[in-house]
Amino acid sequence: MALVEKPSIASLSCLFLCPNSFLCNPNVLSIRSFSTARVKKITTPSPEIYDVLVHNHQFSPELAAALASSRLPKSTTPGRADSVLSFLKEKSFTTAQLQKLVGYYPRILGLTIEGFEFRFKPFRDLGLSSEEIAKIISNNQMILQLSMASNIIPKLSMLKGLLGSNEEVARLLKNCAWFVLSDLEKKLMPNVEILKSCSIPMERIVHFLHSEPRCFLVKSDIMRKSADKAIEFGVSRTSVVFIHALKVLSFTGEETWEVKMETLRDLGFSDDDIFTMFRNHPNVFGALAKTMKNKIDVLLATGKYNISDIVAFPAALGFSIEKRLEPRIQILRCLESRNLIEKWPALSGLSRSTNDRFFDSFVRPYCDEIGRECITKICQGQREMKLSVDVQETCMKS
Incomplete structure (x- = not known):
């Protein structure tokens, strides 16, 4: 029997509405963001469910009240809810993680233990511990709604084919589990090919994948434009800073980039100065233009450092x-x-x-x-x- 109903387009749409800056942020769907709007009220709350949540599993009274009044599946009996939460606790889920998980997806209180086991097994096979699996799933709740056979498992296989081992896949997911929620065929794989076309060896690409995972989750056309711009700015494709340049450019829009250029020009930097700084230390360009200006103002105000000093050592702005x-x-x-x-x-x-x-x-x-x-x-x-x-x-x- 299937674990959950096939997710609706609306339920999946949150994947595409999350801004890039939050792709790997474990606090995006914290319990603070819980809203009873997710849990449609009905006229007859279940005091038994409330009692299980508060007294058996230490849920907050506010969340428990909202859940007890929600339109849960008919299979969600107090006994089933208690059984599900007890099982998850045995699998190293903390109370905070359970509140986040259930607050986002209340229907899990009516799911079967067998269904959970089926979903946890591929992650255990990677060598992930119970604590690591609990952290991944509580921070990426959509894993419990997507099809394992047609979605999660094929993605794990694709990652293993790319990285070469279960251990490497586990390492990647501990750093950023959004890879099992993103469209790898439209993002990750094309982006890997773009880097290969820039003569970057696969060993370095894998290193970049672990160190800068978000960079591989942007749309491939953004990655291509960023690579072309980095090369245009004179960043060597064989340099270790190339991927850092890609990261900054991938998450900096045209208008934002121009604001940074104009800010630096107003401070007395030439375009050659700016591109020299970018080639040497692109990460400092990830900051807001105002932040960069404030740091430059502080340094210049000393009377001991000038623009040439900053161009020679832009890392100071970091x-x-x-x-x-x-x-x-x-x-x-x-x-x-x-x-x-x-x-x-x-x-x-x-x-x-x-x-x-x-x-x-x-x-x-x-x-x-x-x-x-x-x-x-x-x-x-x-x-x-x-x-x-x-x-x-x-x-x-x-």
């Missing part, structure tokens, strides 16, 4: 103003104002140095001179610095 750039700039200004340093570090040293290295170079040697005030500045508002208490205490005592 660091946070609040957590890294500004606190370090404050320390350097403090040192300079007290004539403790004559020269600031290069832009790469300012931004890329590890926290410990920056501390050892510009804080520890001047502990007595700059005192607690400046040391506090570098430790506050910069959570990523993670300076140990011992190091700070050592500096205070030195």
Whole structure:
């Protein structure tokens, strides 16, 4: 007996309405997004269902009330609902995952244990653990609605043919399970062929697939245009940054790209400067134009760094103003104002140095001179610095 009815076009349409930026986001369908609009009310709520959900399985009273009043299948008896949820708990589903799953698709409360086993088996065969399967399914609830025989299993086979082993498929799905929900023949496979046509070896494509899975889920015409544009900008197809350039261009519309170009031009960058930066570090162009401008303004305002410095080391724009750039700039200004340093570090040293290295170079040697005030500045508002208490205490005592 089939697990569920054939999904309607309306139920599948959510696959195509989700914006690309959320393709691999596990919180897209969280319990917070649950709406009773999904669960059509009927006049006679089931107090027995409510009792099972709240007292047996610790569902929130609000969600349980909505589910108990929903138009569930006739097979959804209190005993069946309790049996389904108990089974899923045995399969490592947490209460939070169950609430997300049932809140999205209440009809699972009337499904059979055999049906669940049938759907879980292909994922177990890949070597995925119960916890991993629970995470994948709770974050990608449509897996329980799509046909296993004509949809899920063929996609898993296609992925295995591409990647070469169950282990590689499992690794990919743990990173981004949307591959079993997307049309692989219209997206993944054509995109792989496009990269092959750019003389990228299959080994590197597989590496890119694991590191940047969303890039392979865009429409193939977008991938082709992005590849052509990256080549036009001078990004080498044999460079490791080529796929990063594709990722940025694939998720940046023409108008948005032009806004970034104009923003940089207004700041004094030439087109050659911009393309040089893009070739060296395309990822920084994934940020909003306003964000890029703010970081450039902070660096130029120091009077120590200019446009040529930023063009030479655009990776500096990938660091946070609040957590890294500004606190370090404050320390350097403090040192300079007290004539403790004559020269600031290069832009790469300012931004890329590890926290410990920056501390050892510009804080520890001047502990007595700059005192607690400046040391506090570098430790506050910069959570990523993670300076140990011992190091700070050592500096205070030195």
